[in-house]
Amino acid sequence: MKKLFALFLVIAGLPALAQSDGLVVTYERTFFWSKVYEKLTFLSEEEKSRMKNSWGVNDEGWKSKGQLVASPGQSKYVELEEEADGGYRGRKSEYLVFRDFDKARKMELEEFAGKMLLIEDTLIAPKWKVMNKIKEIGGYMCMMAVSEDSIKGQKIEAWFANDLAYGSGPERYYGLPGMILEVDVNDGEMLLTAIKVEKKPVAELLALPKKIKGKKITTTEYEKMMTTHFRDSIKSRRNPYWAVRY
Amino acid sequence: MKKILLLAILCLTLSVAHAQTSGRFTLKGSTVDTAGVPLPESTVMLLTPKDSTLVNFARTAKDGTFEFKNVKRANYLIKITYVGYLPYQEAVKPKDDDVTDLGKIKMTFMDQVLYDVVIKAFRAPLSIRGDTIEYDPKAFKVQPGASVEDLIRRLPGLQVDQDGTIKAQGETVKRVTVDGKRFFGDDTKAATKNLPAEAISKVQVFNEKTEQSRITGVDDGKHEKTLNLQLKDSHKKGGFGKATLAAGTDKRLEGKINYNRFNEKNQFSVIGLGNNTNQGGMSWDDYQDFKGSQSFNWGDDGDFGFGGGVRYISFGGDDDESLTIQAGRGAQNRGFNKNWAGGANYNFDTKKTKFNTSYYYNQTTQDLDATARQTNFLTNSAFTKVDTNGRLNFNENHRGSLRFEKTIDSLNTLIVLSNMRIGSGTADYFSHQEFFRGAQDTTQLSNTSDQRNFSDFNSFALGNTAIFRHKFKKKGRNFAASLAYNVNNSEGTIDQKSTNRFFRTSETTPDSILNINQTNYTKSLRNQIKGSVLFIEPFAKKFVVETFYNYSLKSDDVDRDVFDINESGPVRNTNLSRYYRNISTYNRLGTSVRYSHNGLNIAAGVGAQQIHLDGKFSVDQNDAVRTNIDRKFFNFVPNVSLNFDLKQNRYLYGGYNVSVQEPNIRDLQPIVDNSNPLYIRVGNPNLVPTVNHSVNLGYNYFNPGSFIQMFFGAYYNYYDNQVIYSQRVSENLVTTTMAENISGGKNFNLYGNYGFPIVKTKSNFNINASYNRGNNLTNINGELNETKNNGYNWGARLDFTPSDKFTVYTNANWNITDTKYSISSGQNQKIINTNYGAEMNVKLPKDIYFNSRFSYNSYVNNRFGFDQKMPILNVSVFKTMLKSKKGEIRLSAFDLFNKNRGISQSAYQNFVSQEQVRTLARYFMLSFTYNMRGVAHSVRRKGFGY
Known part of the structure; x- marks a missing residue:
C-alpha cells in the first residue's frame, strides 16, 4: 500500500514524464481444452461427461506467455516462446497485435486454420460495460468491465487498472480507461493474467519486425472466415478450436 | 480544395445547428480531496445508467478539472476513480443549458484498513447483466447451516412469504433452477428449503420464456420470473449409469451395467458384464467411465531413457498376462466365447493428492474348432500338414491396482503404484494332423499324429513402482529417480498324449508308431529389481542435455519335471526335466543432447549397455551336475530423433534407433525338447543378442480450412545377429529346429494417405497405398533360404453425409503379397486379400433409426486353389424412448447370410498357411438400454469426424 502511495506521488508530481514512459506487461495465458469440449454440439451428453470425468478432472490448463509493450500512442502484443523444461518444446504460435491509437489503426497477424492472416483496419474498441467490482492484481487496484464477442460466442470479463493510464490490453482486448491486467473468457475457459508489470522506455520495443507476411484482409472478412470455419467444422464433427486461436 | 472547405464549413454549421436543436451538451466538473486539494489524473468514466456501458472516459487535468464536450443529451452515470480513494459514482441528469457543471466532486480517502476491506471483501452486493440480476452470497452473512431460503430473505429486492413463496421485485418466482436445471419439478420450495446456503456461489434472477413458448418455439411475450442457484464447484456432484439387456436366437444373451457416482473430489464406479456373443471385456468408453480421472496417467513409466523428458501414457503389454486392465479388445471373431467381468474403482483427486484403487475380475470360456493347412518348402521339395483341431479354454483373472500421486510442493512429485494379477485357467486341446509329401494334401501321406493335451495353470504377478521427480529452481533442470520391484510366479501342469504314425511303404498301414504320454509340471518364479535415474540440464537457451542410467537385476527360477506315464506308473524323464536358475543383470548409461527452438526438436545421443546372463542348469535341484552359461554382451546404442513443426499444420518427423534384444533363456539351454515328436527343439548356448537398427521418416499435413489431409512416410529395419529358428526335416518329416544368429534380415515399408472433401461437410474421399518388402533368412536343411515378401496394399474410402437423416460410408481395400523362396523358386506365390464395405444409416420419423453394415471379404491363393468368399450383412433398427430419451429398444440381425x-x-519363412475357424454366425437379437445420460443417436459415425 505504501508503494501505491509512493507511486501516486510520482504520478502526481511528474505526470508529463509518466506519459512519455512506457509499460511492458507479461501475461500468462491459460487455456482449458476440457471446458471447450463442452461446447461441441455434435457430441452427446454421454461423450461430454465422459471427457469431463476422465481427463477433464486433471486439466490444469495449457499455459503460454505473451508480452504487451505499450506507449500512450501505440501498443504491441506478441506471443513469447515457452521456456525449455527439459523435454520436447512446441512451436510458439505466430501472433502479433499492433495498435496505433493516434492514427486509430490496427494491424493483427494471426495463424488461422493453417494460414497466416494480416488484418489491417481501423481500430474499433469493444463495447464495454463497467461493473461495480474491484480487485487487486499485481499491486494494482482493478475494476471490472464486461463485453461480448458474438462471432466467437464469448463472454469477456476484463479487469483494468486506472492507475496505469494506457488504453491497451492483451491480445484483442483494449479500450478501457486503464491497462487491462486480467481477462477471463466464458467463466474460465481462457484466462489472461498479468504476471509482471514493468515501467520503462519502450520506443525500441515497439518497432515492428521487418518482414511481416500474411494474407491481407479486413476485420469484416476475418469475422466472416471465422463464422464459416465454425459452421463447417461443427457440421463435419470437428473441433473448430483445434485450428484457430481461441 | 475550395469545395472541400465549403463542405467542411457546411458540415460544421450543420452539426452545430444539430447540436443546438437535438441537445448535445458539455459535462464538466473537477475532483478534489476532502480538504479541497485538486486531484489530477483521476479517471472519469461516463456510463449509461441502464447497463453501465462505457460511453466515454477522460483524465482530470493538473487542476483536477475534466470536461466531456458535445455529449448526447441523456442521463448518465459518472464514475470516478483515483489511487487511494474510494471510487465515486453519481447519476447525471443534464440541465437545460449547454453546459452541465457538476462542480467540485469530493473523493473520500481510503485508509489502509478500509482499502484492505474493499480489496478483499468489496464485492458488489449485486451486479446486473442484461436482464439478469446476480447476487453474490458472500456479501450477505447468514448463520452456518442456514438454508438457501434464509439467504434469499437477506437479498435486496427479494422476499420470502410465510409459506415459502419467493417474490422478486414484487413478482412471484415461478421456477427455481439449480445450475440451470430443474430441481424436483415445479416445486420452487424444494431447492430453497433443502439446499444449504454455503453451497451457493451465485443467485440469479431473470425472466424466462414460458414452458409453452419454449416447446412451440413461438415467443408469446409472456415471461416468468426464474431464480437460478449456481452451486459452488465443491458442491457439484452427480451420477450416471447405463444398463443393457439383450436376448437372441440360439440362446444368445448379453448384459452390461455400469454406474458412476462423483463429487468434486471423489469418484466411485462399478461395472459388470456378461455375454456369449463374443464381446470381449470393456470398450474404451467403458474403461473411461470406470477409471474416471485415473483413465490415463502420464509419466507412470519409470524406465527413463532416450527422450526421457517426454512423458507418455503406458498401458502395459498387449498380452493376456498384463497387470493392468485391458480395454478396447473389441469383438472376438474366433470360436464361441462366453465372457464375464466385473469390478469397482475409487478415485480421490485434489490438486496435491491423487489416489486410485480398483479391482477387476474377468473370465472367458472359449470353444474353438479350426482347420489349418500349412505347406513347408524344403530344398526342391515340400511337405503339407493338414490339421483339424479343437480347443476348450478357460481363463480367469483378478486384478487389483493402487496408485498414489503426491505433489509435495511445486518442485517435488512422488508417484507410487502397485498392480497385481492372480490368474488361472485350463486348456483342453485335441488335434488330428496329417502330413503329406509335396505341396498338395493329395499326394503321398507320410505320417499322422493324434494329440490330446490338457493343461492347468495358476499365476500370480505383482508390479510395484515408485517415481520421484524433482525440479530445480533453475528452470529446465530436472531430476528423476525410479525404483521398481516385480514378481511373477506361475505353476502349471500339462498332460500330453499323442499317437504318431509313420508311413513309408504303405499309406494304410504305418511302418512305425510312436506313442507319447507325458505329464509336465512347471514351476517358475521371477523376481526383478530395477532402478533408473535421469538428469536434465539446459544450456545455451535452446539446448538440454539428458543423462540417464538404468539398472535391472532379474532372477528366474524354473523347475520343470517331466514324467513318462507308463503302465507301471509315472517315470521321470531326465532328458526333458530341467531345473535352472538364471540371473540377468542389465546396466545402461546414456546421454543425449536436444536442440529445441521454434518448433524444431532434434535429439542425438548414445548409450552403452551391458547384459550379463549367468545361468545354471541341471536335471533337478538335487543334481550335482550343473551346466553353466555365463555370457556378457556389450553394445553401444545410438539414438537420433527429429520433430519439426513446419507451420501451417505441416509436420516432419523421423529417427534412428538401435535396440538390443537378449536371447531367450529357453533358446540358450543346451537341451533337446522332444515333447512334440514331430517338432523337436534344440537349444543353442552360443546365441548373442539381436541388434535391430531402425530408421523412420514421415510427413503429415492437414488443412483445417479446406479439410484436405495427407500423410506419407517410410521405415526400414535391419537385423544384426537376428535369432532365427533353422530347420532340419528328416525323412519322416520330423522337424528339428535350433535357434541361431543370422545377420541380414530386413524390411522396408512405404505408406501414404490422401483425403479431401468432394463437397465440403457432405462428402469425403480418401485414398491410401502402401508397399512393403521383407527379407527373411532361415537355414533349411543346412541351406540358407531367403524369403522375399513384396506386399502391395491400396484402398479407398468414400463417405456421403448429405443430411442429418441419411449417411453412407463405403470402403474398398486390396492387399497382394508376393512371396519368393530362394530354395524353392517353383513355390513362388501370390496371396490376395480383398475387402469391400458399406454402411448405411437412416433416421426415420418418431426417433426410429436404421443401420446396416455390409462387408465382403475374399481370400485367394491360386497356387493352392484357395478361394474363400465371405459376405457379411448386419442390420439393426432401433428407437429411442422414455423421458429425455433415456431408453432405447433395438432389434438386430447379425450375419444375415450365415x-x-x-x-x-x-x-x-519357408511356409504358407491357411486357417479357418468356426465362429458365431447368424443370430437375431432384441435389446433394451437404459442410459441415465440419455441415448443420443446420430446417423453420423461417433466421435470426431474426418
Whole structure:
C-alpha cells in the first residue's frame, strides 16, 4: 500500500514524464481444452461427461506467455516462446497485435486454420460495460468491465487498472480507461493474467519486425472466415478450436 | 480544395445547428480531496445508467478539472476513480443549458484498513447483466447451516412469504433452477428449503420464456420470473449409469451395467458384464467411465531413457498376462466365447493428492474348432500338414491396482503404484494332423499324429513402482529417480498324449508308431529389481542435455519335471526335466543432447549397455551336475530423433534407433525338447543378442480450412545377429529346429494417405497405398533360404453425409503379397486379400433409426486353389424412448447370410498357411438400454469426424 502511495506521488508530481514512459506487461495465458469440449454440439451428453470425468478432472490448463509493450500512442502484443523444461518444446504460435491509437489503426497477424492472416483496419474498441467490482492484481487496484464477442460466442470479463493510464490490453482486448491486467473468457475457459508489470522506455520495443507476411484482409472478412470455419467444422464433427486461436 | 472547405464549413454549421436543436451538451466538473486539494489524473468514466456501458472516459487535468464536450443529451452515470480513494459514482441528469457543471466532486480517502476491506471483501452486493440480476452470497452473512431460503430473505429486492413463496421485485418466482436445471419439478420450495446456503456461489434472477413458448418455439411475450442457484464447484456432484439387456436366437444373451457416482473430489464406479456373443471385456468408453480421472496417467513409466523428458501414457503389454486392465479388445471373431467381468474403482483427486484403487475380475470360456493347412518348402521339395483341431479354454483373472500421486510442493512429485494379477485357467486341446509329401494334401501321406493335451495353470504377478521427480529452481533442470520391484510366479501342469504314425511303404498301414504320454509340471518364479535415474540440464537457451542410467537385476527360477506315464506308473524323464536358475543383470548409461527452438526438436545421443546372463542348469535341484552359461554382451546404442513443426499444420518427423534384444533363456539351454515328436527343439548356448537398427521418416499435413489431409512416410529395419529358428526335416518329416544368429534380415515399408472433401461437410474421399518388402533368412536343411515378401496394399474410402437423416460410408481395400523362396523358386506365390464395405444409416420419423453394415471379404491363393468368399450383412433398427430419451429398444440381425468364419492366410519363412475357424454366425437379437445420460443417436459415425 505504501508503494501505491509512493507511486501516486510520482504520478502526481511528474505526470508529463509518466506519459512519455512506457509499460511492458507479461501475461500468462491459460487455456482449458476440457471446458471447450463442452461446447461441441455434435457430441452427446454421454461423450461430454465422459471427457469431463476422465481427463477433464486433471486439466490444469495449457499455459503460454505473451508480452504487451505499450506507449500512450501505440501498443504491441506478441506471443513469447515457452521456456525449455527439459523435454520436447512446441512451436510458439505466430501472433502479433499492433495498435496505433493516434492514427486509430490496427494491424493483427494471426495463424488461422493453417494460414497466416494480416488484418489491417481501423481500430474499433469493444463495447464495454463497467461493473461495480474491484480487485487487486499485481499491486494494482482493478475494476471490472464486461463485453461480448458474438462471432466467437464469448463472454469477456476484463479487469483494468486506472492507475496505469494506457488504453491497451492483451491480445484483442483494449479500450478501457486503464491497462487491462486480467481477462477471463466464458467463466474460465481462457484466462489472461498479468504476471509482471514493468515501467520503462519502450520506443525500441515497439518497432515492428521487418518482414511481416500474411494474407491481407479486413476485420469484416476475418469475422466472416471465422463464422464459416465454425459452421463447417461443427457440421463435419470437428473441433473448430483445434485450428484457430481461441 | 475550395469545395472541400465549403463542405467542411457546411458540415460544421450543420452539426452545430444539430447540436443546438437535438441537445448535445458539455459535462464538466473537477475532483478534489476532502480538504479541497485538486486531484489530477483521476479517471472519469461516463456510463449509461441502464447497463453501465462505457460511453466515454477522460483524465482530470493538473487542476483536477475534466470536461466531456458535445455529449448526447441523456442521463448518465459518472464514475470516478483515483489511487487511494474510494471510487465515486453519481447519476447525471443534464440541465437545460449547454453546459452541465457538476462542480467540485469530493473523493473520500481510503485508509489502509478500509482499502484492505474493499480489496478483499468489496464485492458488489449485486451486479446486473442484461436482464439478469446476480447476487453474490458472500456479501450477505447468514448463520452456518442456514438454508438457501434464509439467504434469499437477506437479498435486496427479494422476499420470502410465510409459506415459502419467493417474490422478486414484487413478482412471484415461478421456477427455481439449480445450475440451470430443474430441481424436483415445479416445486420452487424444494431447492430453497433443502439446499444449504454455503453451497451457493451465485443467485440469479431473470425472466424466462414460458414452458409453452419454449416447446412451440413461438415467443408469446409472456415471461416468468426464474431464480437460478449456481452451486459452488465443491458442491457439484452427480451420477450416471447405463444398463443393457439383450436376448437372441440360439440362446444368445448379453448384459452390461455400469454406474458412476462423483463429487468434486471423489469418484466411485462399478461395472459388470456378461455375454456369449463374443464381446470381449470393456470398450474404451467403458474403461473411461470406470477409471474416471485415473483413465490415463502420464509419466507412470519409470524406465527413463532416450527422450526421457517426454512423458507418455503406458498401458502395459498387449498380452493376456498384463497387470493392468485391458480395454478396447473389441469383438472376438474366433470360436464361441462366453465372457464375464466385473469390478469397482475409487478415485480421490485434489490438486496435491491423487489416489486410485480398483479391482477387476474377468473370465472367458472359449470353444474353438479350426482347420489349418500349412505347406513347408524344403530344398526342391515340400511337405503339407493338414490339421483339424479343437480347443476348450478357460481363463480367469483378478486384478487389483493402487496408485498414489503426491505433489509435495511445486518442485517435488512422488508417484507410487502397485498392480497385481492372480490368474488361472485350463486348456483342453485335441488335434488330428496329417502330413503329406509335396505341396498338395493329395499326394503321398507320410505320417499322422493324434494329440490330446490338457493343461492347468495358476499365476500370480505383482508390479510395484515408485517415481520421484524433482525440479530445480533453475528452470529446465530436472531430476528423476525410479525404483521398481516385480514378481511373477506361475505353476502349471500339462498332460500330453499323442499317437504318431509313420508311413513309408504303405499309406494304410504305418511302418512305425510312436506313442507319447507325458505329464509336465512347471514351476517358475521371477523376481526383478530395477532402478533408473535421469538428469536434465539446459544450456545455451535452446539446448538440454539428458543423462540417464538404468539398472535391472532379474532372477528366474524354473523347475520343470517331466514324467513318462507308463503302465507301471509315472517315470521321470531326465532328458526333458530341467531345473535352472538364471540371473540377468542389465546396466545402461546414456546421454543425449536436444536442440529445441521454434518448433524444431532434434535429439542425438548414445548409450552403452551391458547384459550379463549367468545361468545354471541341471536335471533337478538335487543334481550335482550343473551346466553353466555365463555370457556378457556389450553394445553401444545410438539414438537420433527429429520433430519439426513446419507451420501451417505441416509436420516432419523421423529417427534412428538401435535396440538390443537378449536371447531367450529357453533358446540358450543346451537341451533337446522332444515333447512334440514331430517338432523337436534344440537349444543353442552360443546365441548373442539381436541388434535391430531402425530408421523412420514421415510427413503429415492437414488443412483445417479446406479439410484436405495427407500423410506419407517410410521405415526400414535391419537385423544384426537376428535369432532365427533353422530347420532340419528328416525323412519322416520330423522337424528339428535350433535357434541361431543370422545377420541380414530386413524390411522396408512405404505408406501414404490422401483425403479431401468432394463437397465440403457432405462428402469425403480418401485414398491410401502402401508397399512393403521383407527379407527373411532361415537355414533349411543346412541351406540358407531367403524369403522375399513384396506386399502391395491400396484402398479407398468414400463417405456421403448429405443430411442429418441419411449417411453412407463405403470402403474398398486390396492387399497382394508376393512371396519368393530362394530354395524353392517353383513355390513362388501370390496371396490376395480383398475387402469391400458399406454402411448405411437412416433416421426415420418418431426417433426410429436404421443401420446396416455390409462387408465382403475374399481370400485367394491360386497356387493352392484357395478361394474363400465371405459376405457379411448386419442390420439393426432401433428407437429411442422414455423421458429425455433415456431408453432405447433395438432389434438386430447379425450375419444375415450365415457366412461368418474366421479366415486367415499368411506366407512367412519357408511356409504358407491357411486357417479357418468356426465362429458365431447368424443370430437375431432384441435389446433394451437404459442410459441415465440419455441415448443420443446420430446417423453420423461417433466421435470426431474426418
